[in-house]
Amino acid sequence: MRCEETQEFIxxxxxxxxxxxxxxxxxxxxxxxxxxxxxxxxxxxxxKVIRSAGAGVNAPAHLRGRILSDRRLFxxxxxxxxxxxxxxxxxxxxxxxxxxxATVLVLVVTGLYVMWxxxxxxxxxxxxxxxKIVGNVIAFKRAGNSQEVKELLFRxxxxxxxxxEYDFSMAGLHVAGGLVQEVGGRKxxxxxxxxxxxxxxCYTFLGEETDAPANAAVVFDPAKGKNFxxxxxxxxxxxxxxxxxxxxxxxxxxxxxxxxxxxxxxA
Numbered sequence: 042m043r044c045e046e047t048q049e050f051i052x053x054x055x056x057x058x059x060x061x062x063x064x065x066x067x068x069x070x071x072x073x074x075x076x077x078x079x080x081x082x083x084x085x086x087x088x089k090v091i092r093s094a095g096a097g098v099n100a101p102a103h104l105r106g107r108i109l110s111d112r113r114l115f116x117x118x119x120x121x122x123x124x125x126x127x128x129x130x131x132x133x134x135x136x137x138x139x140x141x142x143a144t145v146l147v148l149v150v151t152g153l154y155v156m157w158x159x160x161x162x163x164x165x166x167x168x169x170x171x172x173k174i175v176g177n178v179i180a181f182k183r184a185g186n187s188q189e190v191k192e193l194l195f196r197x198x199x200x201x202x203x204x205x206e207y208d209f210s211m212a213g214l215h216v217a218g219g220l221v222q223e224v225g226g227r228k229x230x231x232x233x234x235x236x237x238x239x240x241x242x243c244y245t246f247l248g249e250e251t252d253a254p255a256n257a258a259v260v261f262d263p264a265k266g267k268n269f270x271x272x273x274x275x276x277x278x279x280x281x282x283x284x285x286x287x288x289x290x291x292x293x294x295x296x297x298x299x300x301x302x303x304x305x306x307x308a
Contacts, residue, residue, distance in 0.1 A: 213237030
């Protein structure tokens with residue numbers, strides 16, 4: 042089977058819509074063709090991302106009503122299925138890899154974002170968010186190494202700034218992945234460290250020391266010539282410091298004294 046023929050059946054393979062014989066033919070081709078295998082993996086990832094993103098999206102009732110009542114969208118209901126397919130899926134197989142790649146990138150970047158209530162200060166919001174990350178309420182994009190996490194987050198903010206990079210291996214922690222949040226119109230990059238003991242989340246955003254909570258305790262490190270601001274919410278602790286134009290907040294359930302020591306050791 043040629044590549045052009047195989048690519049026509051890839052969607053059916055992902056959606057489990059092929060006959061037994063068709064599936065056998067396609068799988069044999071994929072074992073020997075890296076190009077088609079790459080396209081297949083892209084489409085499978087696309088469907089996975091769409092399902093994941095769609096599960097957490099619920100349009101407001103008034104918006105659904107406006108869409109369903111718009112005659113421009115539903116003027117010819119008989120051709121609705123074909124119309125949607127022509128809008129969202131290029132006919133030419135040569136365009137398909139680029140389309141899938143671009144769509145996956147858009148959905149992955151979109152899926153990385155988590156919205157905060159705008160009225161809640163950033164420094165306090167990170168404590169709440171860390172609790173949800175640890176509790177698997179908020180998922181983050183896992184990556185193989187710190188460079189992969191850095192590039193993922195860097196691209197997500199249009200290369201405006203880079204996340205703080207720390208080596209916590211002395212504490213038995215290694216970077217596991219990241220996500221992007223938004224509060225008050227500002228992007229916040231989150232690197233998640235896991236391993237021995239309590240996980241640590243590192244939040245990086247453009248800001249000032251005034252982003253620290255008003256009731257935060259201030260610890261001045263004379264050797265480093267900088268302030269560290271500490272604050273807590275229940276069992277979740279945070280340590281804020283300024284690095285140039287960036288603010289870094291380390292958040293963890295580890296004792297506050299240990300978290301301060303960890304922050305000072307890598308500052």
